[in-house]
Amino acid sequence: MSSGSFIISLDFELHWGVRDVVSLADTRDHFLRARESIPEVLRIFAEHEVHATWATVGFLFARDKRQLVDHFPDIRPAYEDGRFDPYASMDEVGEDERDDPFHYAGSLLDAIAETRGQQIATHTFSHYYCLERGQTREAFVADLQSAAAIGSRYGDVTEALVFPRGQDNPRYRSALRSAGVRT
Numbered sequence: 001m002s003s004g005s006f007i008i009s010l011d012f013e014l015h016w017g018v019r020d021v022v023s024l025a026d027t028r029d030h031f032l033r034a035r036e037s038i039p040e041v042l043r044i045f046a047e048h049e050v051h052a053t054w055a056t057v058g059f060l061f062a063r064d065k066r067q068l069v070d071h072f073p074d075i076r077p078a079y080e081d082g083r084f085d086p087y088a089s090m091d092e093v094g095e096d097e098r099d100d101p102f103h104y105a106g107s108l109l110d111a112i113a114e115t116r117g118q119q120i121a122t123h124t125f126s127h128y129y130c131l132e133r134g135q136t137r138e139a140f141v142a143d144l145q146s147a148a149a150i151g152s153r154y155g156d157v158t159e160a161l162v163f164p165r166g167q168d169n170p171r172y173r174s175a176l177r178s179a180g181v182r183t
Contacts, residue, residue: 012123042112061151064096064104065093072146075139079135109154121158122148123164128164141179144175161181
């Protein structure tokens with residue numbers, strides 16, 4: 001009898017993943033608890049040799065606001081629904097992880113990378129919505145390039161991708177192959 005595999009894939013997004021539906025004021029404690037739980041999850045995973053993929057929003061890789069803005073792609077989505085546009089809310093984002101633990105996660109990414117059996121993957125650079133009106137294939141490609149660039153210190157983060165909100169756009173399959181996405 002052969003044994004099966006159990007795959008764990010975690011969306012690591014902090015406030016970037018829900019900023020269009022809930023305010024930071026309403027979720028601060030939730031995200032602080034999430035940050036506190038990640039080291040414990042990593043300890044348990046290491047103890048039990050659990051392998052996991054952490055699909056990470058690219059914005060979280062930035063060490064500070066300057067690095068984040070420096071990685072913004074030249075082509076960005078022009079969502080018809082402005083709530084989806086994270087670029088429009090940069091005035092709400094702090095300067096670094098110490099100042100704003102809801103929009104930066106370098107220390108947590110370092111801990112994930114240092115834990116055996118953990119893979120850091122992409123959840124796109126900007127929590128990109130591939131099926132919303134106003135976004136384009138060109139903007140998606142630029143977003144993936146930014147994700148690869150900002151996450152490069154952790155390896156090839158675009159080898160695996162989890163679509164935000166499951167918005168897989170079949171027209172973008174060739175873009176995924178070109179970006180090196182295998183999973």
